[in-house]
Amino acid sequence: MERRKLIGIGAGLAVLPTWWALRQVANGAKEDWRTDTAPLERAFPVLGPLADAKWVSSRDNERDVPSPELVISGFARLTPGKLAELTAAHAFVSEGPADDFSSWFEKPLRSEGPENPQWARSHELDRDGSGYSTSLWFDRRSDTVRFWALNPYRQGA
Structure with missing residues (x-):
């Protein structure tokens, strides 16, 4: 009788990881990043409508103590022609993110983002002051913008 219990428990433990994985797939397991573009379009109106995005925020994740300030960071792909419009209207320099x-x-x-990016930045498009800050880097080959922003939804931003 003891042996049957051990075999039953062992079989149950062997099935548990498979059950958990199938349940995650069935429930649409959450990605480690967000893909909705509407919050980014609101934070960075100069970029216009975005084709797609992968981004995270300091208030995401399962940390015990949430960040008192909101930071968003990630990548977004611009619609065709938008980067050309921005480069015609603003001065850009070759400069990549420091980290x-x-x-x-x-x-x-x-491990996300464009392969071998050649970043350019327009300090005119970055915002800073009174508690908020934004940094935008653009890769012309992929129409991708990498962004980092502190308190991007603050009034007057």
Whole structure:
């Protein structure tokens, strides 16, 4: 009788990981990043409508103490022609981000983004002051913008 119990428990433990994986797929397991573009379009109206995005925020994840300030970071793809419009209207310099997603919440983005980007930045398009800050880097080959923003929805931003 003891042997049957052990075999039953062992079989149950062997099935548990498969059951959990199937349940995650059936429930549409959440990605490690967000893909909705509407919040980004509201934060960065100069970019216009976005084709797609992968981004995270300091208020996402399962940290015990949420961040008192909102930081969003990620990538978005511009609609065709938008980057050409921006480069015609603003001065750009070749400049890439200083770090490679160093914050705890940015980890899911480390292997994302365009391959071998050639970043350019327009300091005119970045915002800073009175408690908010935005940095935008553009890759002309992929029409991708990498962004980092502190309190992007603050009034007057």
